[in-house]
Amino acid sequence: MSSLTEVVAITQRGGSLGWTVAGGCAVATALGGVRWLRVAQREHYLPDSASRFALRWWRTTPANVLGVFVGLAGLVLAARWTGAAFGSVAAVALGPLGLGLRGRTSPLAWTRRLRTLAATWGLLQVVIVVVGVLTGFAAVVCAAGALAVPAIVDLACTVTGPLERRLAGRYVGRAAERLRRVGPKVVAITGSYGKTSTKQYVAHLLSGSMAVVESPASFNNRAGLARAVNEQLAEGTDVFVAEMGTYGRGEITELCSWMAPDVAVITAVGPVHLERFGGEDKIVQAKSEILDRAGCCVIAVDDLRLADVAHACEAGGKRVWRVSGSVDAGGSALAQPRVSAPDVDVSVVERGEKLSVRVRGEVLVGDLSVAARPGNVACAVAVALELGVPASEIAKRLGSLRVVAHRLEAHVAPGGFVVLDDTYNANPAGARAALAALDETAGDDGRRVVVTPGMVELGRRQADENEHFAAEVARVGADLVIVGRTNRRALVSGYAPSSRAPASLVLVGRREQAVGWVRERLGQGDVVLYENDVPDHYP
Numbered sequence: 001m002s003s004l005t006e007v008v009a010i011t012q013r014g015g016s017l018g019w020t021v022a023g024g025c026a027v028a029t030a031l032g033g034v035r036w037l038r039v040a041q042r043e044h045y046l047p048d049s050a051s052r053f054a055l056r057w058w059r060t061t062p063a064n065v066l067g068v069f070v071g072l073a074g075l076v077l078a079a080r081w082t083g084a085a086f087g088s089v090a091a092v093a094l095g096p097l098g099l100g101l102r103g104r105t106s107p108l109a110w111t112r113r114l115r116t117l118a119a120t121w122g123l124l125q126v127v128i129v130v131v132g133v134l135t136g137f138a139a140v141v142c143a144a145g146a147l148a149v150p151a152i153v154d155l156a157c158t159v160t161g162p163l164e165r166r167l168a169g170r171y172v173g174r175a176a177e178r179l180r181r182v183g184p185k186v187v188a189i190t191g192s193y194g195k196t197s198t199k200q201y202v203a204h205l206l207s208g209s210m211a212v213v214e215s216p217a218s219f220n221n222r223a224g225l226a227r228a229v230n231e232q233l234a235e236g237t238d239v240f241v242a243e244m245g246t247y248g249r250g251e252i253t254e255l256c257s258w259m260a261p262d263v264a265v266i267t268a269v270g271p272v273h274l275e276r277f278g279g280e281d282k283i284v285q286a287k288s289e290i291l292d293r294a295g296c297c298v299i300a301v302d303d304l305r306l307a308d309v310a311h312a313c314e315a316g317g318k319r320v321w322r323v324s325g326s327v328d329a330g331g332s333a334l335a336q337p338r339v340s341a342p343d344v345d346v347s348v349v350e351r352g353e354k355l356s357v358r359v360r361g362e363v364l365v366g367d368l369s370v371a372a373r374p375g376n377v378a379c380a381v382a383v384a385l386e387l388g389v390p391a392s393e394i395a396k397r398l399g400s401l402r403v404v405a406h407r408l409e410a411h412v413a414p415g416g417f418v419v420l421d422d423t424y425n426a427n428p429a430g431a432r433a434a435l436a437a438l439d440e441t442a443g444d445d446g447r448r449v450v451v452t453p454g455m456v457e458l459g460r461r462q463a464d465e466n467e468h469f470a471a472e473v474a475r476v477g478a479d480l481v482i483v484g485r486t487n488r489r490a491l492v493s494g495y496a497p498s499s500r501a502p503a504s505l506v507l508v509g510r511r512e513q514a515v516g517w518v519r520e521r522l523g524q525g526d527v528v529l530y531e532n533d534v535p536d537h538y539p
Helices: 004-042 049-058 062-077 082-094 112-135 138-147 149-182 195-206 222-232 251-258 280-291 304-315 374-386 391-398 428-442 459-475 488-494 511-521
Strands: 185-190 212-214 239-243 263-266 296-300 319-328 346-351 354-359 362-368 409-412 418-422 448-452 478-483 505-508 527-531
Touching (some): 004 112, 004 138, 004 149, 049 149, 062 082, 062 138, 082 138, 112 149, 138 149, 149 222, 149 251, 185 195, 185 251, 185 280, 195 212, 195 374, 195 391, 222 251, 251 280, 263 374, 280 304, 296 374, 319 374, 346 374, 354 391, 362 391, 374 391, 418 428, 428 448, 428 459, 459 478, 459 488, 478 488, 478 511, 488 505, 505 511
Parallel strands (some): 185 239, 185 263, 212 239, 263 296, 296 319, 319 346, 418 527, 448 478, 478 505
Antiparallel strands (some): 346 354, 354 362, 409 418
16 A cells, blocks of 8 residues: 555655556555455454465465565665565565465455455555655565565454454344343354264254254354354244354353353364464363353263363263264274273264164164264264153154265266265364275275365374375375365375375366366266365465
């Protein structure tokens, strides 16, 4: 952004060149702002998001690294010659290459919140330029302000954060009052993964005998849950099922302060959002906040850390359902590891394409044909039993569980090959289960293909987890089609085709290219697994 004062100052020093530099800086800053505002919106307005993604994008290709050099060189040289600022102008206006202005899969949406953020960002840019003009370094400050757009967008997120919380507080207050008036039982569900599937399974098992409202997909934060209550919680609702997400300590505690759960569920903990949490122990602590105000706790105790949490809850006088889900893969290297726990109340074991459900040792359903993760089913069964649904009704409704969209959802493509859509899964445990499903579906003769950008938000473990995943893809004899550059190096490093089947490694820039490659090469009897998908603000 360039103020009138800045333009005058530049013009006085550089004549027509100064005018051109001023206009170029204004245009470049505006274009950069659109890019990084979009990233901030897609990353839920977290204050460090634009800067983190800027560091990723500018390192992705030699052309982008060159852009960084040109931009910084223009900044340094602008102190001696005004025209050097054009290097910074060009870098900011054109780059990073690959990051679009509007976006294909995650387009910019000019919501009220984004408009507020954009106005704040613009004001900050003007302030920086005015300071430069007053100190006599307008050209340098123009270039620096343009290059610093991601950081200034993050600063604007920090500045507007308290305002947004205050504005959202009105809707939260209204939602709290509606919950008090309607008086439903609240089932709150959290976990590193499995939240959405468990939420839908709980709603399905309960809906045969009571009126149930579940929070919509992705409405798992303060604003989203308040909106869900205000718009969907009708009089006469017996149970409200809420999915609760978190990026750090204290967030779930705040949610439960106005939406206190009668039954709280932790589905799993794992290396998800490690960039924000910093470690899995912190994830356990943050997720466990959901248990503090609950009278009954449903906890997946296959993880020893959650087994300890269950013990602590019981010692504190809470009613606890310990649940367990495991995969019996007959000794396969892709078997899901299981930590045995004593006194499990609900256990679900997957054998082949069948699930066996036991409640306190007694068989509830012994041969269930549904495509569902066993741990998520176990959590849902425990919730239904806690809320008084008869075991016979649960057994009946288990048979009609539906596959959650984009979570290992299978269909046959027009070309005759099977598509396993697991694009909403992004954790190592789910990836192992998806590979096992690919291996079993393809049989002995079918060609196997895995299309993936890899797993993200795994912190320091991201490279290792993706490398290990690629090694397992090779182990099942599958072609690996890598989408984008975010995890390309780790996936390529881990992939080494086995002698089991001729396999190949394919690199593409976008998912559409991968889909085209699959359609050209696969036919009857083949299987493709689309494992995870990331929006196009990722490199």
